Amino acid sequence: MKNIKLVWFRNDLRTRDHRALYSACEHVAQSANSAEMGIIAVAAISSKQWMLQDESKSRVQFWLANLHSLKDELAGLNIPLKLIHAETNQEIPQQLLRLAKQYNVAALYFNDEAPEYEQQRDQQVEQLFHQQGIGCHRYEADLVLPAGSVLNQQGLPYKVFTPFSKAWRQQFILSEQGPLPAPQPLLSTVIESDNIPEDIGYGLRLGADWNKQIWPAGTESAHRKLQQFVLDQFTDYSQLRDFPAQTGTSSLSPYLSVGVLSARQCIAGVQAYSDDPDWFYSQWVTELIWREFYRHLLILFPEMNRWKPFKPDIEKKIAWQHDQAKFEAWCNGETGFDIVDAGMKQLLETGWMHNRVRMITASFLTKLLRQDWRLGARFFMQHLIDADFASNLGGWQWSASVGADAAPYFRIFNPMRQADRFDAKGLYTKQWLDLDHPDDSNMNTDLLGDALPSDLGQRPQPIIDYAAERRRSIEEYQ
Structure with a gap:
């Protein structure tokens, strides 16, 4: 198979509302030689980097469980998942390039992330791939509105949340952005997915426990939890959210953290399932905007x-x-x-x-x-x-x-x-x-x-x- 597209998954373990995956699939579908093209997904196992970044073991375990679920979702799209093993971010560019050369990859696709150490890693990857004549396509999928797009009248970033949230809401309404669907399945491929090893370092084994009853892995579980929250708890959220002994919050944050669910999908879920005509100005949407606010600050004020x-x-x-x-x-x-x-x-x-x-x-x-x-x-x-x-x-x-x-x-x-x-x-x-x-x-x-x-x-x-x-x-x- 020629002209392979490589899609790199990080903290965006989903197939819906995934701009990099969707764009790669569209480029394949629109090609006159689509039968000669294909897509490979890749994820990095980086145990030492997780330690350097203070990643909790429960979060790493949850990420791995959702990587397993993603592998099954991708199989339904005829997209194999390959793994690279790199102790730190410094090793990832060469590991990705080695995989790209092995499968004659023509272009790499991935979604941007906010932290500076991730951006530096991605810039190194982009530079290396361009040097080798391999295309590199980057997209904004973690943020609903890109950093630098919500500015005050002087063209400067907001440093206070309330005016930021007001401007963010106004701009979101004008943007009319909804989440992307999952791409259509591709033609079958002969490339096999890698097995996710049981012992992945970091003091973890694949069978290690986290609370699966509260947070079952996979996008279907996340979306069911979102729907249940909106139907059963959303109306009372502002009254109950501060009482820790009551079921007043969505408990969706782990899914957002590893990207099984996107903020845009959360907003679309409220819009779809809520009977509240003022849902867009609700406290829960405000909490999602706080998430956006901190990401904008992290990108625009890198010293943080x-x-x-x-x-x-x-x-x-x-x-x-x-x-x-x-x-x-x-x-x-x-x-x-x-x-x-x-x-x-x-x-x-x-x-x-x-x-x-x-x-x-x-x-x-x-x-x-x-x-x-x-x-x-x-x-x-x-x-x-x-x-x-x-x-x-x-x-x-x-x-x-x-x-x-x-x-x-x-x-x-x-x-x-x-x-x-x-x-x-x-x-x-x-x-x-x-x-x-x-x-x-x-x-x-x-x-x-x-x-x-x-x-x-x-x-x-x-x-x-x-x-x-x-x-x-x-x-x-x-």
Whole structure:
């Protein structure tokens, strides 16, 4: 077979709304010699790079499970999936080129990603392929609206979310962009797909467990979950989303993180299944726009990729305490503040934490323990199944008041008051910190998880005096 197109999959493990795959298939279908053409898909196993990027084991495992599902989807399109093994990003360009030469590839297709280290890798790939006379086609598929397309009247990027979201919505309406369908099946190919090895390094085996009951792999599972959320929970989302013991959120973030589901598909799903005439201005769509906002910032302000604060003038006045004992107490859920500890226990047990509790735990670490926000951001990346570099970075800088549109310096979450407001019956904290589990029909037993600590013993004493540390923090920020 001649004139092969190579489609490179990364954190976009889907066949629908995949611009690179769709474009490659269209180019094959439109060719006069389409019978002499074909498509090969490729993905990279990069265990050392995953470690360098603080990828959590649960996220890597979920990515691999969805790669398996993608392989089956591609087989239905007569597209084989090949694997390359590269320890780090530096090895990927040559590995891709070797595969391209092996199959006489005429062009490479892939979708762009936001983080700088991914962009640098992709630029190296593009340069190498062009040097070898092989075409390289790049597309924007992770973002609904490309970075740099949502600007203020001065032609500059927005640094505050509210005007960005307003402009984003206006531009989206004008763009009238819907998700792409899956491409039509191609003629059968004689090339065989590679087997995904059971032992892929990184301390993982293919059979390693993540919570398959909550997040079954594959695009069909993701779309069923999206449809169920819109039909059953979307209407009450804004009222219930802050209560961690209730089923109030979509829990779609792991699918978005590995690209099994795109943001554009989420918006289309709300439009298709919701009866709310104001769905486009709903809080859930606003959360999707926050995802866009952080990605735009990451691309337009690349220093953020290097763990630099968006507002360095504020951070240079903060004296981080660097207290290892307090940081470890936070990591282990042993601070003596129940809702903080419950959140950290849930994270350690399930690889997931409710968003309200993420904000509480982040505020506690940065504003009350005064530990460097980078420590918390890395810890979250290393443990979350839905770890997303842009959103995680933006959220932690927001909590520490050093990011774009950050929380005011005087906004310090009171963990006791937060528990009273959002877990008044103690259902969430009891589920994670007590032996006696409460029986309540509103409890989100799926997201709280099945595996619970067997015996946590006596609760630890608070490691700080809340009132005193709040006062010190405000004085320092002022």
